[in-house]
Amino acid sequence: MIDTSVEYAQQLDSRDPLAALRDRFAIPRPRQSDELTYLVGHSLGLQPKAARDLVIEELDKWADLGVAGHFRTDRPWAPYHESIAEPMAKLVGALPREIVAMNGLTVNLHLLMASFYRPTAERHEILIEDHAFPSDHYVAESQLRLHGYDPGKALITVAPRPGTDNLDREDILETIAARGERLALVLLPGIQYYTGQVLPMAEIVAAGHRVGANVGLDLAHAAGNIEMSLHDWGPDFAAWCTYKYLNSGPGSTAIAYVHERHLSNPDIPRLEGWWGHDKASRFDMDNRFVDPNTAEAWQMSNSAILSTAPVIASLGEFERAGGMGPLRAKAERIGTYLDSMLDELVGDRVERITPGSPAERGSQVSLRMRGGIDGQSVFDQLLAADIQCDWRFPDVIRVAPTSLYNTFSDVHRFTTLLSSILS
Ligand SMILES: Cc1ncc(COP(=O)(O)O)c(C=O)c1O
Numbered sequence: 001m002i003d004t005s006v007e008y009a010q011q012l013d014s015r016d017p018l019a020a021l022r023d024r025f026a027i028p029r030p031r032q033s034d035e036l037t038y039l040v041g042h043s044l045g046l047q048p049k050a051a052r053d054l055v056i057e058e059l060d061k062w063a064d065l066g067v068a069g070h071f072r073t074d075r076p077w078a079p080y081h082e083s084i085a086e087p088m089a090k091l092v093g094a095l096p097r098e099i100v101a102m103n104g105l106t107v108n109l110h111l112l113m114a115s116f117y118r119p120t121a122e123r124h125e126i127l128i129e130d131h132a133f134p135s136d137h138y139v140a141e142s143q144l145r146l147h148g149y150d151p152g153k154a155l156i157t158v159a160p161r162p163g164t165d166n167l168d169r170e171d172i173l174e175t176i177a178a179r180g181e182r183l184a185l186v187l188l189p190g191i192q193y194y195t196g197q198v199l200p201m202a203e204i205v206a207a208g209h210r211v212g213a214n215v216g217l218d219l220a221h222a223a224g225n226i227e228m229s230l231h232d233w234g235p236d237f238a239a240w241c242t243y244k245y246l247n248s249g250p251g252s253t254a255i256a257y258v259h260e261r262h263l264s265n266p267d268i269p270r271l272e273g274w275w276g277h278d279k280a281s282r283f284d285m286d287n288r289f290v291d292p293n294t295a296e297a298w299q300m301s302n303s304a305i306l307s308t309a310p311v312i313a314s315l316g317e318f319e320r321a322g323g324m325g326p327l328r329a330k331a332e333r334i335g336t337y338l339d340s341m342l343d344e345l346v347g348d349r350v351e352r353i354t355p356g357s358p359a360e361r362g363s364q365v366s367l368r369m370r371g372g373i374d375g376q377s378v379f380d381q382l383l384a385a386d387i388q389c390d391w392r393f394p395d396v397i398r399v400a401p402t403s404l405y406n407t408f409s410d411v412h413r414f415t416t417l418l419s420s421i422l423s
Helices: 006-014 019-024 049-070 082-092 105-116 134-146 169-182 201-210 305-321 324-345 375-384 408-422
Strands: 099-101 125-129 155-158 183-189 214-218 237-240 255-258 350-352 365-369 390-392 396-399
Touching: 006 324, 006 408, 019 305, 049 305, 082 099, 082 255, 082 305, 105 134, 105 183, 105 214, 105 237, 105 255, 125 134, 125 169, 134 155, 134 183, 155 169, 169 183, 169 201, 183 201, 201 214, 305 324, 324 350, 324 365, 324 408, 365 375, 375 390, 375 396, 375 408
Parallel strands: 125 155, 125 183, 183 214, 214 237
Antiparallel strands: 099 255, 237 255, 350 365, 365 396, 390 396
C-alpha cells in the first residue's frame, strides 16, 4: 500500500537527483490558487528560462549587426542549426549527420516522403495506424492522391482489436507481412498520441524492410521522452517536433532524420533548395547543387533563427540532466508513483489505457473515466483548480509528469484532487 500523504511525496522529491532542474523552467502562473500543476509536457513543454536569453541574444544581434549576424559574430546565423545535430542525435540514438533542424513536423514528413514514398503501379500502398494523428492521416492521403492513387484503396490501416485500446504487436507485424510487395511505405508513430503506447519501432522497421517497403517514424511523442536507437533500428526517415517533451516553444523548429545509408546516394531524389547545398561552396551561386552528404541536403531554406534558439536552450537542459538515461529512470519512478496513487485513491473509477509495462510507455498516461462519469466535467474541474492536463475527445484525460520539471508533489496534487472530484 502506498503512503498517500503529501509528506511522502515531498520526501520523494527530496531524493530526486534531477529536482534542481525544475527551477530552470518557467512554471505558468496559477489563476485560481497558490500553485499551478503542469502535466501537459506531451502537448507543449515548459519554457527553459535560458530560451528567453537566447532569443533576446538573437534579437540584439539583429539590431546591432544587421546582415553581419550571418557570419561575423559569435554563434552566427549561417551555421546556426548545426549546433543542434550532435545533442539531438544523442537524445534519439542517431548520428549527428543524420539529423537536421528545419521547418515544422508535418512539412518535414511531406519532404521526406518526396524522397521515400516512390510508388509504382505494383507497390504503392501506405500503412498507417487507424487512429493516427490527423496530420499523419492527411499526409498519407494527400501523398497518395498526389501520385494518382485512391486513399480508399491504397491507405492501409491497423487498428486495436475490438474492445481494446492499444495496437497489438502481432497485428502490426502481420499486416505488414500480409501487404507484402504492395506496401511502399510504413508510416507509424514511436508513441501513439492518444493512448501513450510505445510501438515496437525496431520490429516495425525490420518487418517493413523484409517486404521491401520503406519505413518512416513520426516521433512527436517519443523524442525527449523515451530512449531510442534510431541509427541501429534503421528507419529510412523520421521527423519530430520540438515543442512537446523538447520544450522549445510553440511552433518551434522541427527535426528531420535520414538514415546514413541514404546520405550521398544519387539515386534518392529530393526536393532541394539553396540551403541544402554544401556550405563550402553555397555562396558560389553557380546553380550546381553540391550534396553536403548529411541530412542537411534536405534543408531548403536558411534557418528560422528565432524559433531555433529555444531548441539550443532546451538541449542544454537535457545535457544538464545527463541525457535520456537519468530522465527515463525518473519517469519510471514517477510513473510507478502515479499508478500507485491512482490505484489507492480512485481505484476502478478510472481506467488507465496506457500500457503498464515501462517498455511500452513513456511519461504520458491516458485516463478514461468509468461508470458514466463525465470526463469532460472532471477535466473542467481539474482546470478550475489549476491542474493543467488535457482532454482528448471522446473520453480521455492525458497527463504527462515529465522528468525535467515535474515533481512527485505535482502527481500528489493531481491524484488527490482527482479523487476528491470523483467522490
Ligand atoms: C503525432 C503527431 N504528428 C504530427 C503532429 C503535427 O505537428 P505540426 O503541427 O508541428 O506539424 C502532431 C502535433 O501535435 C502530433 O502529435
